Amino acid sequence: VKAINVGVAHPFRPAEEQPRVAQVLRTARRLLVTMHRQPDGDALGSTLGLAGALREAGRDVVVYNPDPPPRAYRFLPGADRIVGTLSPSERFDATVVADAGSADRLGPELPGPDRRGTLVNLDHHATTEPFGDLNYVDPAAASVGVLVFKLLRELGLPISRPVATCLYASVVADTGCFRYASTDPEALRIAAELLEAGVEPWEMTVQLYERQPVERVRLLAEVLSTLEVGGRGALATLTITAAMQARTGTSDDLTDGFINHARAIEGVEVAASLTELPGAGPAAWQVSFRSRGRIDVSRIAGRLGGGGHRNAAGCRLAGELAAVRARLAAAVEAELGPEIGAEAGSGQPKDGQ
Numbered sequence: 001v002k003a004i005n006v007g008v009a010h011p012f013r014p015a016e017e018q019p020r021v022a023q024v025l026r027t028a029r030r031l032l033v034t035m036h037r038q039p040d041g042d043a044l045g046s047t048l049g050l051a052g053a054l055r056e057a058g059r060d061v062v063v064y065n066p067d068p069p070p071r072a073y074r075f076l077p078g079a080d081r082i083v084g085t086l087s088p089s090e091r092f093d094a095t096v097v098a099d100a101g102s103a104d105r106l107g108p109e110l111p112g113p114d115r116r117g118t119l120v121n122l123d124h125h126a127t128t129e130p131f132g133d134l135n136y137v138d139p140a141a142a143s144v145g146v147l148v149f150k151l152l153r154e155l156g157l158p159i160s161r162p163v164a165t166c167l168y169a170s171v172v173a174d175t176g177c178f179r180y181a182s183t184d185p186e187a188l189r190i191a192a193e194l195l196e197a198g199v200e201p202w203e204m205t206v207q208l209y210e211r212q213p214v215e216r217v218r219l220l221a222e223v224l225s226t227l228e229v230g231g232r233g234a235l236a237t238l239t240i241t242a243a244m245q246a247r248t249g250t251s252d253d254l255t256d257g258f259i260n261h262a263r264a265i266e267g268v269e270v271a272a273s274l275t276e277l278p279g280a281g282p283a284a285w286q287v288s289f290r291s292r293g294r295i296d297v298s299r300i301a302g303r304l305g306g307g308g309h310r311n312a313a314g315c316r317l318a319g320e321l322a323a324v325r326a327r328l329a330a331a332v333e334a335e336l337g338p339e340i341g342a343e344a345g346s347g348q349p350k351d352g353q
């Protein structure tokens, strides 16, 4: 889930909840730790960091997610111990849910109140509901790994190199390698402490970003050749056809991040990727939007039958490519209004929540 959280009004009281959560972690012997489905770097880094530190302290910890970690995150210490299913007889003293965004993004086997112990909601999404017994939700935190770091400090638990590796992955993921608006002094100070705990930044970069399958880069080369800029220069589109994927031997789980090449173009406010949906009938496209920050792409997606957040949204459209592109350009121009170019963009994207 992607959203601008900085300065957003929210009902949470993180400073009051933090010691309450620490007290639960201090006393629970057997814990369940889980996160949103289709886990990303923050979900995995924060949960595996917490689980690792608690295990080192002698606790019995189960980490659960029905969906496997993305390939790039399988090196994280503890990733190989994530279970995809839970027995209905398992009981826990506490259940910690990290980075969920909302309760409906959790796995189907999350135990009910009779078996899960105290339910702790650990998050930084301002829009989450207080579904936990305790809700340590801090929208000012760059990543949930930041909250885990603070909890471990409060508990007096040491931060070993494997734990630091997980927490660093969490911070790197949600700050876009310290580039997004979520990057703040706290995130950088914690990152510094994680380096002191033994994290090697270049080794992390290699693990996370420089082990790409060659097929992905071959697909990127084809996709970049489809670039079109329209909508008074404010819209850049990239197209991913089924034929390109077949030629390069890839599937759409290898296209993550392609859209950022389109957003990075000077003057572009909205990037859109059009991924051809399989099917024998007329052409249909999954459209993903990313905003530089000034235009609310959830409004554009909403007008086209989809939805999302201010800086990341999506919809599905049917029709020939040229016609779909023209619809997108018209939608972007409608959002631009007459004042494009009159002032410097002040919005900042905050990706990777």
Ligand SMILES: [Mn+2]
Pocket (backbone or CB within 6 Å): 042, 043, 099, 124, 143, 144, 174, 352, 353
């Ligand atoms: Mn997050």
